[in-house]
Amino acid sequence: MxxxxxxxxxxxxxxxxxxxxxxxxxxxxxxxxxxFEAKFVTEYIDNMEINQAVFMTLLLINPIGTCWSIYSxxxxxxxxxxxxxxxxxxxxxxxxITGITWGQFVLQTNTKLEYGWNx
Numbered sequence: 001m002x003x004x005x006x007x008x009x010x011x012x013x014x015x016x017x018x019x020x021x022x023x024x025x026x027x028x029x030x031x032x033x034x035x036f037e038a039k040f041v042t043e044y045i046d047n048m049e050i051n052q053a054v055f056m057t058l059l060l061i062n063p064i065g066t067c068w069s070i071y072s073x074x075x076x077x078x079x080x081x082x083x084x085x086x087x088x089x090x091x092x093x094x095x096x097i098t099g100i101t102w103g104q105f106v107l108q109t110n111t112k113l114e115y116g117w118n119x
Contacts, residue, residue, distance in 0.1 A: 003029075007027055018063060022042055023042060050073075064095050064097065064103060066096075070089075087108040
């Protein structure tokens with residue numbers, strides 16, 4: 001419970017830095033019991049091309065940290081809907097928010113024709 005309260009405070013800092021509202025979140029201990037994990041989803045839906053979405057994502061995560069390892073974009077079929085989706089992700093080992101030691105984002109379209117993304 002104590003760790004969830006701390007995680008909520010850190011996630012609030014994330015919301016303030018990115019101006020994105022967290023929609024879903026889950027918490028849990030990692031294998032290394034000294035580490036606590038928070039996974040969450042934010043949504044941003046707008047009509048834009050994928051290249052604009054990538055650029056907007058990079059602008060949104062910049063306040064969280066400026067050193068990100070970025071992975072190549074990929075396109076594939078959603079295993080549940082069989083629709084073509086597109087995703088792009090990055091990892092940071094040095095976020096700017098004190099208390100967060102590691103972060104990852106995943107930009108993902110709902111379908112290739114319905115641009116929006118989840119973190």
